Amino acid sequence: MEKTVVLVKPDAVQRGLIGEILHRFERKGLQVIGMKMLRLSDLKVEEHYAHHKDKPFFGGLKEFMQAAPIVAIAIEGTDAIEAVRIIVGPTKGRVAPAGSIRGDFAMSVQENLVHASDAPETAAAEIERFFAQDEIFAYEHAPRPWVYAADER
Numbered sequence: 540m541e542k543t544v545v546l547v548k549p550d551a552v553q554r555g556l557i558g559e560i561l562h563r564f565e566r567k568g569l570q571v572i573g574m575k576m577l578r579l580s581d582l583k584v585e586e587h588y589a590h591h592k593d594k595p596f597f598g599g600l601k602e603f604m605q606a607a608p609i610v611a612i613a614i615e616g617t618d619a620i621e622a623v624r625i626i627v628g629p630t631k632g633r634v635a636p637a638g639s640i641r642g643d644f645a646m647s648v649q650e651n652l653v654h655a656s657d658a659p660e661t662a663a664a665e666i667e668r669f670f671a672q673d674e675i676f677a678y679e680h681a682p683r684p685w686v687y688a689a690d691e692r
């Protein structure tokens with residue numbers, strides 16, 4: 540089982556898409572193991588988007604990410620990092636495939652509704668960044684035997 544992090548970005552919160560986005564992951568069979576609304580501090584945005592810190596768009600990206608609260612969701616499942624990234628779709632909303640969250644609801648590169656961890660190391664760092672230990676819940680996911688074959692769980 541892998542853990543991963545989704546951030547519902549300020550544009551999605553403003554557009555009333557929190558439920559729609561959460562629903563995409565729930566109905567896939569992924570398990571929600573943590574969820575909270577928060578405002579991103581300067582430190583957290585700078586850490587989170589450190590790979591873009593020197594890009595010309597960083598100032599605008601930071602302002603966008605702090606313009607409204609976000610919702611952080613921790614998700615667990617087999618190969619969850621890859622499964623979640625496929626549901627999210629590629630960065631540029633207007634060319635993201637229909638059926639993905641960005642493909643169905645986004646036109647922008649920046650205002651693209653969701654963040655999803657891209658690798659095991661970033662997923663682990665992002666769980667620590669956004670959740671305290673007691674905000675991540677280990678519990679039996681009742682549908683698991685109906686979602687996975689025994690050798691996939």
Ligand code: IDP
Nearest residue numbers: 591596600629630648649650651653654655657
């Ligand atoms: P990802 O969210 O699809 O993983 P990254 O390349 O990791 O994409 O970029 C992180 C976020 O930074 C994007 O989701 C988007 O909001 C923003 N971003 C990326 N490239 C650009 C750009 O060229 N202009 C403005 N914002 C960008």
Ligand code: MG
Nearest residue numbers: 654655656657
């Ligand atoms: Mg990324």
